[in-house]
Amino acid sequence: MLLATFKLCAGSSYRHMRNMKGLRHQAVLAIGQELNRRTLGDASPGWISQVRRRSSLLGSQLEAALYSEQELSYIQQGEVAMQKALGILSNQEGWKKETQQENGDEVLSKVVPDVGKVFRLEVVVDQPMDRLYEELVDRMEAMGEWNPNVKEIKVLQKIGKNTIITHELAAAAAGNLVGPRDFVSVRCAKRRGSTCVLAGVATHFGEMPEQSGVIRAEHGPTCMVLHPVAGSPSKTKFTWLLSIDLKGWLPKTIINQVLSQTQMDFANHLRKRLESSPASEARC
DSSP states (O other): OHHHHHHHHHHTTSGGGTTSTTHHHHHHHHHHHHHHHHHSOTTOOHHHHHHHHHOOSSSSOOOSSOOOHHHHHHHHHHHHHHHHHHHHHHOOTTOEEEEEOTTSOEEEEEEETTTEEEEEEEEEESSOHHHHHIIIIITGGGGGGTOTTEEEEEEEEEETTTEEEEEEEEOOBTTTTBOOEEEEEEEEEEEETTEEEEEEEEOOOTTSOOOTTOEEOEEOSEEEEEEEETTEEEEEEEEEEEOEEOOSSOOHHHHHHHHHHHHHHHHHHHHHHHHHSOOOSOOO
16 A cells, blocks of 8 residues: 555656646645554554544645645655654653653653664643743744754744754754754644644755754654643643764763753753743644
8 A cells, every 4th residue: 555655646746747636635645644554553652642543643634735746755754753753652661761850850761773772851841731832843943042052943944834844053062072063854743632743853955055064963753742741731741752863973972971961951941941931822
């Protein structure tokens, strides 16, 4: 089924088929539905099961407009990254604790085949879910104002309602042992029921080539998941799956220390931002 669907999508790129209204849109939906069926099993726990019950993340409502082949590719990359990241989070086996704070914040890690070592931040934030979504998605480009680990995030292109291409410039870390890195990523944001998901993965964007003096690192798959704490809708459970290839030559001990500390720092900076910055009426 999946092979036949990819053939359909490939066929839609031929010139004589480009004017067949809805063909490429239909192909993307079919690929999404098939990948969704294959990736997560019915035994997925907790909030992941809720996401799947409400609506398929991959087979969700794409806009009726026809996209270019490149735009379709970005949409597919973002949604496949989301599905893969949720698949990693749904597997509760093999996680090891990297660090834990007195307030309950913790970072876990494990090695995933074909991905490498991934890190998982688990925190509870004393703010409603919509407030976090507003800061992390709607105000994404302002992150450099409150997170010293990020120099700049710029949205390079928006595709439909859910997909964006971003460029992120990260500051040096670990006392400059890890030099500045930049990332070009495709990101996909969705809401299903009471859960919001923001996923991403490294991509190629021709208008943002590698820059002198900065190593081009790669995200992916990454995923931030937000959902209200049961019984306390004014609080949000925030989960961040982080997978990064920093490139260059770096000892694994330094990489592990930097990534786990980056996640802990992020939680602290995010709380301070939410406490000091007023909320707007943004919604998922």
